[in-house]
Amino acid sequence: MTDYDRLTDLLVRRSVRIGDFTLASGAKSDYYIDARLTTMSAEGQLLIGQVAYGAIMDSDLHPTHVGGLTLGADPISYAIAHRSALEGTPIDAFTVRKRAKEHGTGQRIEGGLPKGARALMIEDTMTTGRSTLSAVEAVREHGADVVGVLTVVDRSDGAAEVFARMGIPLLHLFTGKQLVDAARASG
Amino acid sequence: MTLTRNAADRTKRVVSSSGRERPVSETRIAVRTSELDSFGHVNHAIYLNYFEHARFEALKQAGFPWGTLEERGWAIFVVRIEVDYVAETHREDELLIRTWADSFRRTSMVLEQEMLRDDDSGEVVARARVTAVWIGSDRRPMRVPPDVQRGLSEGTT
Numbered sequence: 109m110t111d112y113d114r115l116t117d118l119l120v121r122r123s124v125r126i127g128d129f130t131l132a133s134g135a136k137s138d139y140y141i142d143a144r145l146t147t148m149s150a151e152g153q154l155l156i157g158q159v160a161y162g163a164i165m166d167s168d169l170h171p172t173h174v175g176g177l178t179l180g181a182d183p184i185s186y187a188i189a190h191r192s193a194l195e196g197t198p199i200d201a202f203t204v205r206k207r208a209k210e211h212g213t214g215q216r217i218e219g220g221l222p223k224g225a226r227a228l229m230i231e232d233t234m235t236t237g238r239s240t241l242s243a244v245e246a247v248r249e250h251g252a253d254v255v256g257v258l259t260v261v262d263r264s265d266g267a268a269e270v271f272a273r274m275g276i277p278l279l280h281l282f283t284g285k286q287l288v289d290a291a292r293a294s295g
Numbered sequence: 296m297t298l299t300r301n302a303a304d305r306t307k308r309v310v311s312s313s314g315r316e317r318p319v320s321e322t323r324i325a326v327r328t329s330e331l332d333s334f335g336h337v338n339h340a341i342y343l344n345y346f347e348h349a350r351f352e353a354l355k356q357a358g359f360p361w362g363t364l365e366e367r368g369w370a371i372f373v374v375r376i377e378v379d380y381v382a383e384t385h386r387e388d389e390l391l392i393r394t395w396a397d398s399f400r401r402t403s404m405v406l407e408q409e410m411l412r413d414d415d416s417g418e419v420v421a422r423a424r425v426t427a428v429w430i431g432s433d434r435r436p437m438r439v440p441p442d443v444q445r446g447l448s449e450g451t452t
Contacts, residue, residue, distance in 0.1 A: 109409070109419075110309045110310060110311065110312075110395070110397070110407060111312060111397070111407070111424075112309075112310045112311060112312055112314070113309070113310065158312065158424075159312040160312070161312070161398075162311065162312025162313060162397050162398035162405060163312050163313040163314070163398070165398040165399065165400045165405070166311070166312065166313035166315070166398045166399060167313065194375070195375065195405070195426055196374060196375070196426070197400065279313075280314075281312075281314065282314075
């Protein structure tokens, strides 16, 4: 069994629910994925780090930093950073706040993202990609380059086209359909 | 990591971290008496030798025998190994080691391995995750040879 198989099992066991749901976008769906039940679990931290790090290394994106909109992206970004240090090729993490802090430095990006950094944007579950776009803008305004987007689950509802138009590669670890099929197969 | 003693599947291809299908190399090993320790089972350090042997076999099956490395003055340095020891093995046990590439970087690769009983139980006895760097004749890291990456990514058949 590969790490990828183990992560599939964990997502199916903890995060995938079959039934009638209304998503944040208002659309109806016959399944729901609460990725955080996996990404914040102990085993999920280990496996997400290994699998996402492997997917990044196998891509041509060569990010120096990973991060995204708090809070869905956070456990994934930090797991990747942790794994990257173990493997000897550090990729630092950052967090994008939903809105700029109103006190202190008033910054929207936390964790130190240098200007000119090669940032890979992280998402847990992506439907239309709209919420990721606001994080992409924040990172660009900050002076870093966005080299791509990585989502754990791509629900395949237009996000790929949105990012393709912007010339931003979208990596996914799983599609929604793939997980639903695995959930149905496991009963 | 859950250390369940599940039966491993024995498919010839697996899905790597980036969702790519990769070929699985298989190597069989029979335990020798001299490999047992004072606890009467195969010592944990021996598993590292088994895994190493299986990695060279995987390279050979990918079309890259050890002799080729020697001819070209190349080496492969292990820089990190993680092993989960799951079950004991004993005298005369027959083991099957499955090896596949998880991911590649410019000069290194991550290989995953699992060792299971070569019988109907298919019980997993250990798993390993190995990061290795390719070293050129100047003893400095070199690019992973494209033919190796191809062999380990697509298989040779």
